[in-house]
Amino acid sequence: MSQYLVLIYGDPSYEAGDSDDVMKGHMKFGENHGAVIAGGNALQPTGTATSIRPDGDGFTVTDGPFLETKEALGGYYLVEAADLDAAIKVAKDIPMPGGGVEIRPVVVFD
Amino acid sequence: MLAATVRVTRDLDLAEECVQDAFAKALTTWDADGVPRNPGAWLTTASRNRALDVIRREATLRAKLPLLVMDPPDDDDDGFPDDRLRLVFTCCHPALATEAQVALTLRLLCGLSTAEVARAFLVSEPTMAARITRAKKKIAHAHIPYRVPDEEDLPERIDAVLAAIHLLFSTGHTAPVGDLLVRDDLVGRALDLTRMLRSLLPRPEVEGLLALILLTDARRATRVDAAGRLLLLEHQDRTRWDQDQIAEGLALVRGALTPDPGRYALQAAIAAVHAEAPSYQETDWREVVGLYDLLLRRWPSPVVRLNRAVAVGMAAGAQAGLDALDPLGAEPALATYGYLPAARADFLRRLGRYDEARTSYEEALLLTENSVERRFLAERLSDLEPT
Incomplete structure (x- = not known):
């Protein structure tokens, strides 16, 4: 079994709880795939993001997400799957209003 | 051979090395003992054995590398x-x-x-x-x-x-x-x-692509003349099309055209209409347009619309073709596609609108990088009636 982080990207104007349909979709996803979901959360909109970059011997702290993109990271799931095909199959059931998801394999350190 | 070895190694690089080793071993063994009756099976076995050796020796090291995910082998699996x-x-x-x-x-x-x-x-x-x-x-x-x-x-x-x-x-x-x-x-x-x-x-989608390749490639020998100049479908010597490939392709198209045919099957069907036509003028262009309509439903691509417009021009005249082509001018995907101005230029030339045809040929030349196609366009341009 491997772990995959599934990042959910969508329209930044969308906020968690905005739409009952999307929330219902996540509930249903949780019920159907509970056995392979190792974690997951919805994130507050990008307007609440704070970025920190090292700056010589200190840090610069700024308002806003690390990268300004058309589609913003809105939440994630950590999914357990035997291989990429299995992970893709699970990820296709995640609600993705006005966006999509990105699947990234998690590195295993021995 | 590589495919069967991957099954043992679960690692593409190692499988490739083992296949190379097997060939090297064959050079010396076959020299000494003669070529075995089934060289392919001999090589596959040698390659798989080599893989087993390496894996045994490197068992601990290899345990740390990510291996290909595969199902347990079937009982009667011969690779x-x-x-x-x-x-x-x-x-x-x-x-x-x-x-x-x-x-x-x-x-x-x-x-x-x-x-x-x-x-x-x-x-x-x-x-x-x-x-x-x-x-x-x-x-x-x-x-x-x-x-x-x-x-x-x-x-x-x-x-x-x-x-x-x-x-x-x-x-x-x-x-x-x-x-x-x-x-x-x-x-x-x-x-x-x-x-x-x-x-x-053996599925219809696969047969559709095989038919498309066979029927398209059957014209290979006639696509350029002796001097390497591009010959369009219109000017190709149909007696030199590869009849064996055409026969095989036609038989495949029939099987591939299911009630809901795939993209390649429809493209193959279009190629089949051309393959069966005695000449360019006698081609069943209405059938070609109909097939492009089906293809557009399956694959709504601007390039398909362009090809359909060319067929419309043959079925219903250059003006109808030009009308079908016009809305494509605003299509961003075709902005750098040399075949669009080339098709426009051809319709304009047939309508006797030589000045506009000249501009379109020049535009097509700017967008075409294959030298055979460039020469064709340049010749068409210089053949235009003087104004």
Whole structure:
């Protein structure tokens, strides 16, 4: 079994709880795939993001997400799957209003 | 051979090394003992044995590397031909970039060297080596499985495999750059791969692509004249089309045209209408337009609309063709596509609107990089009636 982080990207104007349909979709996803979901959360909109970059011997702290993109990271799931095909199959059931998801394999350190 | 060895190694690089070792061993053994009755089986066995040796010796080291994900072998598994099918689906996984899919397929299924694959795509060997390494790393780290997809996913995954092979064929059929119109080597590889795929997976989609390649490639000998000039369908010597390939293609099209035919089957059906027409003028252009309408529903691409407009021009006259072409001028995907101004220029020329035709030919020349096609356009331009 491997772990995959599934990042959910969508329209930044969308906020968690905005739409009952999307929330219902996540509930249903949780019920159907509970056995392979190792974690997951919805994130507050990008307007609440704070970025920190090292700056010589200190840090610069700024308002806003690390990268300004058309589609913003809105939440994630950590999914357990035997291989990429299995992970893709699970990820296709995640609600993705006005966006999509990105699947990234998690590195295993021995 | 490589496909069967991957089954043992679960690692593409190691499998490739073992295959090379087996060939080296064959050179000395066959010299001493003579060539075995079934050289292919001998090599496969040698390669798999070599893999088993290496794995035993490196058991601890290898345990740390990510291995290909595969199902336990079937009981009666002799390594053929399912392994080749698994390898096709691994190489053409949609999670890999299409050009990486084609490169991996050429490297691992056709056995081309990295240098040969690099030449096929006109990039440097280090660039291609890096591209192939990146793809292999992704297969290992993202756990792209070595498996034939299940029935539910199969149609989508076959489409990805067919798209990779079709890209290989198109690259060979009309080389995007360079002095040759056709790259025979690439066309031959695409044909071999499709034949192999069809023997392993006899489904209508696969038969559609095989028919399309056969019917399109049947015209290969007539696409340029003795001096290397481009000849359009209109001017090709139909008696020199490859009748064996046409017969095989026509038989396949019938099977591929299911009630809901796929994209390649419809393109093959269009090629079949041309293959059966006694001449360009006597082609059943209404049938061609009808098939393009079906194809558009299946694959609403601007390039298909362009080809449909050309057929409309033949079925209903140059003015109708021009009218069908006009809305495509605003299509961003066609903004740098040389065939659009070339088609416009041809309709304008037939309507006697030479000034406008001249402008369109000049525009087409700016957008065309294949020298055979460029020469064709330049000649059409200079043949235009003086104003």
